Each structure stands twice: as structure tokens, then as C-alpha cells.
Amino acid sequence: MKKKPLSAFTQRDHRNLFGANARDGAGDPAASIPEAVQRCRWIAIDIGAAEFGLFFVSPSLERARLLSSFDSSFPRVSTAAKFISGQNGEALVKHTRVSTTPCWWADADTSAAAARFAAHEFVQRIDELVPGSPGIAFPVFADRGQCGLVVFLGHDIAIEAEQILDIHARCFWLFNAVSRLSVSHAEKAPTMSKRELECLKLTAKGHTSDSIATSLRISVHTANQYLTNSTQKLNAVNRMHAVAKAIKLGLID
Amino acid sequence: MSSAAVPIDPSASRARRLATRADLTGYLTALCQALGADSYMLVAILHDQRRSDVRIVASNWIYDATLLVGHHRIAMLAESAQAAALGFRPEPLVTRAAPAGLGGEDARILDILGHSEIYALRLNVGRQRYFLLLSSEEPGILDPHDVMRAQMRCCYALGQVPELLAATAQQDPLSDRERECLYWVSEGKTSDEIALILGVSGNTVNTYVNHAIQKFSASNRAEAVATAIRNGII
Numbered sequence: 001m002k003k004k005p006l007s008a009f010t011q012r013d014h015r016n017l018f019g020a021n022a023r024d025g026a027g028d029p030a031a032s033i034p035e036a037v038q039r040c041r042w043i044a045i046d047i048g049a050a051e052f053g054l055f056f057v058s059p060s061l062e063r064a065r066l067l068s069s070f071d072s073s074f075p076r077v078s079t080a081a082k083f084i085s086g087q088n089g090e091a092l093v094k095h096t097r098v099s100t101t102p103c104w105w106a107d108a109d110t111s112a113a114a115a116r117f118a119a120h121e122f123v124q125r126i127d128e129l130v131p132g133s134p135g136i137a138f139p140v141f142a143d144r145g146q147c148g149l150v151v152f153l154g155h156d157i158a159i160e161a162e163q164i165l166d167i168h169a170r171c172f173w174l175f176n177a178v179s180r181l182s183v184s185h186a187e188k189a190p191t192m193s194k195r196e197l198e199c200l201k202l203t204a205k206g207h208t209s210d211s212i213a214t215s216l217r218i219s220v221h222t223a224n225q226y227l228t229n230s231t232q233k234l235n236a237v238n239r240m241h242a243v244a245k246a247i248k249l250g251l252i253d
Numbered sequence: 254m255s256s257a258a259v260p261i262d263p264s265a266s267r268a269r270r271l272a273t274r275a276d277l278t279g280y281l282t283a284l285c286q287a288l289g290a291d292s293y294m295l296v297a298i299l300h301d302q303r304r305s306d307v308r309i310v311a312s313n314w315i316y317d318a319t320l321l322v323g324h325h326r327i328a329m330l331a332e333s334a335q336a337a338a339l340g341f342r343p344e345p346l347v348t349r350a351a352p353a354g355l356g357g358e359d360a361r362i363l364d365i366l367g368h369s370e371i372y373a374l375r376l377n378v379g380r381q382r383y384f385l386l387l388s389s390e391e392p393g394i395l396d397p398h399d400v401m402r403a404q405m406r407c408c409y410a411l412g413q414v415p416e417l418l419a420a421t422a423q424q425d426p427l428s429d430r431e432r433e434c435l436y437w438v439s440e441g442k443t444s445d446e447i448a449l450i451l452g453v454s455g456n457t458v459n460t461y462v463n464h465a466i467q468k469f470s471a472s473n474r475a476e477a478v479a480t481a482i483r484n485g486i487i
Contacts, residue, residue, distance in 0.1 A: 097380050098379035098412070099378065099412035100412055101412050141339070141377040145380070145482065165402040165405040169340045170340065171340070172340030173340030174340075175340075176340060204476065204479035205476060206475065207472075236441055237441035240441060240474050241441025244439035244441075244478050244479075247483065
């Protein structure tokens with residue numbers, strides 16, 4: 001049975017539970033990158049971090065890399081962010097694919113920070129990510145399958161036991177807002193006709209042009225034309241690409 | 254329940270890590286007790302070509318209730334827009350109030366079975382997605398903030414038992430190479446192009462993609478790509 005629209009369910013609540021903590025009052029999704037940077041800075045202030053950064057995990061398995069979205073030196077890129085998005089981030093990418101547990105690191109010199117991190121139940125210790133500064137990285141995931149990390153650096157980071165859950169939740173919320181921004185920046189959802197969407201939906205279900213034509217009672221050529229149009233509108237190179245893009249943009253489910 | 258009070262984590266000591274199915278059940282039971290919830294159900298949802306299929310990973314619902322509510326309603330609850338993503342305030346579904354759209358009969362069944370208030374929570378364990386349904390017999394007992402913290406804890410805890418979850422859910426049947434090939438297919442690359450990217454022959458790429466298609470029991474590449482994206486595999 002296909003899930004039917006439930007009016008009781010459709011009122012998706014975008015209010016941020018932690019709006020008050022973040023001193024922003026309203027709690028609407030961050031509307032721009034500078035605003036997101038500001039929100040991230042509030043989190044950093046709350047836990048006593050000196051620097052922060054938000055990274056996307058590149059979806060390709062070949063290039064297991066972290067792509068920097070912004071950091072505390074916005075609009076420039078900090079040295080720490082360059083370290084993280086370089087070779088050093090690889091282990092962290094692997095971790096993020098299989099686990100949501102926060103990771104921390106510290107060098108031996110800064111044992112005070114190490115002791116504070118080690119007191120937490122679920123956090124994991126990893127190899128030093130940025131030389132000279134302890135830090136903590138929160139894996140985050142968004143609706144359309146994007147994953148990423150929110151990283152905080154500093155010698156004075158202090159997070160209480162239960163607070164780590166709230167901080168992580170705020171990171172999730174922030175990443176959702178940022179990932180929605182980057183989608184709408186990169187490719188605005190094109191306007192598709194009803195028929196084009198129908199054809200694309202059937203393609204995603206494994207139908208061929210022939211069977212689409214039969215089930216929609218149109219000619220094969222028309223079905224192909226609809227698919228060509230939708231592929232072009234999505235700026236895709238072929239049907240597989242178009243289907244992938246349409247699902248990621250939420251045009252079909 | 255006040256939000257500041259009890260640490261909701263039953264496996265508080267570091268030594269006590271989850272390893273077996275019994276550990277997982279124990280963890281979820283303790284989680285429910287600490288929150289004041291009466292029942293839990295942890296499910297994975299597989300998007301087949303035609304419908305959503307529910308796999309129950311762990312649950313303390315009575316057998317009759319699971320049967321009576323049915324997999325399709327469980328999927329509906331879990332996938333409803335109301336299901337709280339991490340970082341968003343969870344909103345309960347109060348079945349006693351007979352919410353519009355759920356269907357009076359559906360709501361009544363859930364209410365009679367002791368699921369008067371249901372929190373549907375999305376869990377991210379790495380790239381894998383699960384859903385946790387927490388319900389109580391009396392509406393208004395659970396504190397949304399506590400529920401959110403429990404949701405986060407659950408994500409951490411489930412990360413300790415990936416094999417256990419995979420065995421039940423089987424969400425990602427693909428090998429690394431198959432996943433990689435399918436990812437490039439979804440990016441619009443042809444087999445020849447993928448062969449160049451990965452440094453293997455075109456036939457090898459076709460074999461990988463065909464295996465992926467078979468594993469999803471899809472009828473062609475487009476369907477395999479769609480299934481993989483819906484399940485968060487690529």
C-alpha cells in the first residue's frame with residue numbers, strides 16, 4: 001500500500017527546539033550562509049570553542065574527502081579547515097559513513113581537554129585531526145542523504161554530559177538548513193509538467209518507454225519526448241542521471 | 254519527567270557496551286522506563302520498487318498488536334511527515350484525539366492497543382536510517398526534550414551493533430565496488446566512462462552494475478539507481 005497523505009502528519013514543524021539556547025528567538029531555518037555561520041558561532045560560544053567549521057562528506061567513494069562549507073574565518077578559509085579537508089579527514093569520513101557518535105582528539109600536552117572529553121560515555125577518541133589543538137567532531141545527516149561534520153576546536157572546550165546531546169541536535173539542525181541552502185543555490189528545482197513527472201516516476205519504477213506509453217496511453221515517441229524534456233530541464237545527461245537528480249531534489253519520491 | 258533529572262542512558266558505564274540482541278532489547282527497555290514510555294518499536298524501511306516494506310529490528314509490542322496494526326500502518330507512522338528528524342522538535346501523534354487524516358478506525362485501534370500517544374523518531378546511524386516509535390498509554394507523559402535526547406542516544410548506541418542491524422535490515426546488500434559503479438551511473442556516466450574512472454574494463458563495470466540490479470531485484474539501471482538513493486545507499 002502506497003503511503004497516503006495524512007493531513008494530521010503534513011504539518012511539518014520547522015521550529016528549532018534549541019532556538020532559545022541559540023539566542024535567536026524565532027528559530028526559522030537559517031536563510032543564508034552568513035546567518036548559518038552566526039548560528040554555528042553561537043554553538044561554539046556555548047561550549048567554549050575557539051574555532052569551528054562545517055564540512056560535507058563528498059558522496060563519491062573514490063574521493064573520500066571532506067568539503068569545507070564554511071568555518072570560523074568565513075568568508076576566508078582557516079588553516080584548520082584546510083587540514084581537515086586535506087588528507088587528515090579520511091578516517092573521519094569512514095567513521096561518519098557508519099556511525100553518528102561524536103569523535104574527539106587531543107595531543108598529550110593538553111591533557112585537561114582530553115580528560116574532559118574522555119568523561120563522556122559515547123564519544124570516541126580518534127587520531128589528532130588538527131595539530132596543536134584539541135577538538136570534537138559531530139557527524140550530521142540531512143534529509144536527502146547528504147552527510148557531513150560539524151567540527152569545533154579549542155583548548156577550553158567543555159561540554160557537560162547531557163549537554164552534548166543538545167549540542168549535537170543543534171548541529172543536525174544547522175546542517176539541515178545549510179544543505180537545503182546549497183541545493184537551492186546550486187540547482188533550483190525546475191518546473192516540470194505533470195506528464196513529465198509521471199514519466200520520470202515510472203522510469204524510476206523500472207518501466208521502459210514502451211511500458212510507460214502503454215500505461216499512460218500515449219505513443220512511445222511522446223513518452224520519449226517527455227523524458228527528454230525532463231532530462232534537459234534537470235540538466236542531466238541521461239535518464240539514470242535524471243532519476244537520481246529528481247529524487248535528490250524531492251520532485252519524485 | 255523533568256528534562257534535567259535522570260541520565261537516560263542505561264549503559265552508563267563504559268565497560269557495558271551493546272553486543273548482542275539481548276543487550277539491544279535491554280537498552281531499549283531501560284530507555285523506555287527512564288522516559289516513561291510504555292512501548293518501543295525499532296524499524297527499518299526498505300523501499301521496494303512498488304511499496305515500502307517494514308523490517309522490525311526490535312519491539313516490545315504484543316504480537317497481536319503488531320498483527321492488527323499491520324506493517325503498512327507502521328510504515329505510515331514511521332514515514333509520516335511528523336516523524337521527527339534529528340535536531341527538530343519531536344511532535345507526538347495523539348491517537349486518542351482521533352487526528353484527522355489518520356482515519357478514525359486506525360487511530361481507534363492504536364488507542365485501544367495502548368498507543369495513545371506516539372512519537373515517531375528518525376534515527377541516523379551513519380548513512381543508514383531507522384525509525385523508532387515510542388508510545389505511551391496516557392498522552393502527555395513524555396517530555397519532548399527528553400524524547401529528543403533519547404533519540405540522539407539511540408543513534409549513538411545503535412552504532413555499536415552494526416552487524417545486528419544489518420542482519421535484520423539488509424539495507425545495503427551491495428559490495429563496495431558495486432556501490433561505486435552504481436554511484437557513477439547515478440551521476441549519468443556510461444559504462445565506458447566508469448571503466449575509465451575506475452581503471453577496469455567496461456565489461457567488469459557492466460557485471461558490477463548487473464549484480465546491483467539483481468540484488469535489488471530491479472528491472473533496469475534506472476530502477477536500481479532509484480532504489481539505492483531511496484535507501485540512502487548512494
